[in-house]
Amino acid sequence: MGKVKKIVMDASQEAEVKAKAVSKKKKMIIWEELYSDLTPHVALALREARVKPDQLTTMSDGDLTAIDGINDTALEEIRSKYSPDLTAPVAVATTAAPAVAEGEGTEEKSGIIPPNKRHTFRHGKAIVAAKSKIDRTKFYPVEEAVKLVKSTNITNFDATVTVHLNLVGKDAPTRLELTFPYLAGAAKKVAIVSDEILANLEKGKIDFDILVTHPSFMPKLAKYAKLLGPKGLMPSPKAGTVTPDPEKKAQEFAAGKTMIKAEAKFPLMHITVGKISQKE
Numbered sequence: 001m002g003k004v005k006k007i008v009m010d011a012s013q014e015a016e017v018k019a020k021a022v023s024k025k026k027k028m029i030i031w032e033e034l035y036s037d038l039t040p041h042v043a044l045a046l047r048e049a050r051v052k053p054d055q056l057t058t059m060s061d062g063d064l065t066a067i068d069g070i071n072d073t074a075l076e077e078i079r080s081k082y083s084p085d086l087t088a089p090v091a092v093a094t095t096a097a098p099a100v101a102e103g104e105g106t107e108e109k110s111g112i113i114p115p116n117k118r119h120t121f122r123h124g125k126a127i128v129a130a131k132s133k134i135d136r137t138k139f140y141p142v143e144e145a146v147k148l149v150k151s152t153n154i155t156n157f158d159a160t161v162t163v164h165l166n167l168v169g170k171d172a173p174t175r176l177e178l179t180f181p182y183l184a185g186a187a188k189k190v191a192i193v194s195d196e197i198l199a200n201l202e203k204g205k206i207d208f209d210i211l212v213t214h215p216s217f218m219p220k221l222a223k224y225a226k227l228l229g230p231k232g233l234m235p236s237p238k239a240g241t242v243t244p245d246p247e248k249k250a251q252e253f254a255a256g257k258t259m260i261k262a263e264a265k266f267p268l269m270h271i272t273v274g275k276i277s278q279k280e
Contacts, residue, residue: 039164040266042077045069056082073162073272076155080127126154146280159276167267174262177240179255180273190250193217193235201227210253211235212246 034053035043049067051059056078064070064078130152140148146161153159167173191197191208198217200207201224211228213221213235221228221235228234235241239259243249262269 037081038077039074039270040268041069041263041270042074044265045074046078053082073160073270076159130154143280150276150280153276155276160272161274161276163271163273165269165271167262167269172267175238176260176269177257178260178271179252179257181256188253190253192246192250193221198224206231206233208233210241210250212241212243212250212253214244214246215242218242
């Protein structure tokens with residue numbers, strides 16, 4: 001057997017090695033522990049995209065919404081908790097300006113970059129004022145909660161109102177059919193399976209958002225499962241899109257009936273219920 005060479009280090013060398021090991025350990029990112037302050041499906045999307053928290057403050061809205069699973073509602077949530085604090089002026093170095101003749105009316109340059117007024121940040125006056133109206137120890141009835149959401153809105157656009165449900169108990173439903181008084185987005189096109197629809201599917205053409213069918217058409221639809229399934233358009237009894245009365249069901253979906261499903265890995269439901277501008 002070969003001889004084992006023993007390396008002897010003094011105290012300073014040992015301290016340096018330990019410091020490097022600690023520094024390396026600190027640099028390791030434990031993704032599962034990140035974004036615990038966000039909704040689980042938003043946190044999961046950011047983790048899977050391998051986006052670090054410090055990167056969120058420099059990414060544009062377009063960069064974030066390009067991530068799979070990040071929609072406008074998720075973007076609002078991210079911006080409310082991970083926005084850069086630009087409220088303080090930032091001093092910049094400036095070079096001496098050339099002499100200007102009297103009377104030209106140019107403004108004096110202060111060398112200060114004004115704060116970005118496009119965003120309202122979590123410590124801004126508007127957000128602080130809105131938070132002061134909410135009692136976090138109180139359970140609000142639905143009607144009162146809706147009024148509170150509208151009265152504390154600080155966006156300068158027609159914001160979307162989303163409800164997040166935490167399902168409790170083994171008997172909690174994983175699917176719900178709800179009808180809202182208003183459409184939250186564009187009207188959805190509902191189609192009923194017919195020979196014409198089957199002919200379009202044969203060509204790979206899809207011009208509907210919801211497909212409803214009578215049970216007798218299911219054998220014919222089976223061959224298009226690979227086309228419709230990935231898009232979430234394949235009719236199924238669980239989704240309420242396979243019914244003996246497809247005409248009635250199509251009218252219900254066109255009027256705003258929505259099927260809500262719980263998340264696959266978490267007991268949560270996320271429901272878009274309307275816009276801030278809509279009546280209560």
